[in-house]
Amino acid sequence: xxxxxxxxxxxxxxxxxxxxxxxxxxxxxxxxxxxxxxxxxxxxxxxxxxxxxxxxxxxxxxxxxxxxxxxxxxxxxxxxxxxxxxxxxxxxxxxxxxxxxxxxxxxxxxxxxxxxxxxxxxxxxxxxxxxxxxxxxxxxxxxxxxxxxxxxxxxxxxx
Numbered sequence: 001x002x003x004x005x006x007x008x009x010x011x012x013x014x015x016x017x018x019x020x021x022x023x024x025x026x027x028x029x030x031x032x033x034x035x036x037x038x039x040x041x042x043x044x045x046x047x048x049x050x051x052x053x054x055x056x057x058x059x060x061x062x063x064x065x066x067x068x069x070x071x072x073x074x075x076x077x078x079x080x081x082x083x084x085x086x087x088x089x090x091x092x093x094x095x096x097x098x099x100x101x102x103x104x105x106x107x108x109x110x111x112x113x114x115x116x117x118x119x120x121x122x123x124x125x126x127x128x129x130x131x132x133x134x135x136x137x138x139x140x141x142x143x144x145x146x147x148x149x150x151x152x153x154x155x156x157x158x159x
Contacts, residue, residue: 028107028130035143038112038121043095043142045072047084058156059097059140062148063090063104092145096123101138102159104131119152121145126159 002055035042049072061067067088088095100108108129125141148154 011100026063028105028128033139036109036111038097038114038145039110039123039143040093040146041144042110043086043088043144044062045085046083048077048080049085057099058154059095060148060154061090061095061097064088067095076103088144089144090147092147093130094145094146094148095142096145096154097140097142098123098125098156098158099138099140100127102129102137104129104137106130106139106140108136108139110141112143112145114149119150121148121154122157123154124157124159156158 033042059070061070067085067090072085096112098110100106102140107130109126110126111126112121115125123143
């Protein structure tokens with residue numbers, strides 16, 4: 001009987017040791033960009049539009065006029081001649097962009113928080129680099145957010 005209890009305790013002990021600690025899932029196994037906080041959606045100009053010519057690392061686009069001033073170019077690929085960016089309702093949304101880069105395959109996690117005490121929005125892009133190659137990946141991390149509150153600024157952070 002003591003032998004049976006000892007064996008039972010050993011089995012339970014091994015179960016606790018080997019399964020008792022939760023391990024975080026490796027984000028590289030599911031390599032998709034994410035959004036969180038007040039960020040409502042990623043914004044994609046599409047494969048026919050290039051934003052490579054942009055000069056600034058940070059953008060706050062509140063109006064259609066500001067959007068139209070972006071240095072975007074149609075790709076010369078066949079079928080892209082008439083391409084236009086997806087329309088944005090600037091009476092409802094603001095478009096934020098924050099440049100970040102990394103090596104090999106990069107996952108960009110985009111988060112917008114609001115600090116009412118300091119009248120600031122904090123747009124943070126954290127990145128997870130997967131692999132060990134030397135290829136540079138980059139993104140302007142465009143996100144749509146609800147129209148920013150008047151009198152607030154935006155603080156941009158890349159981690």
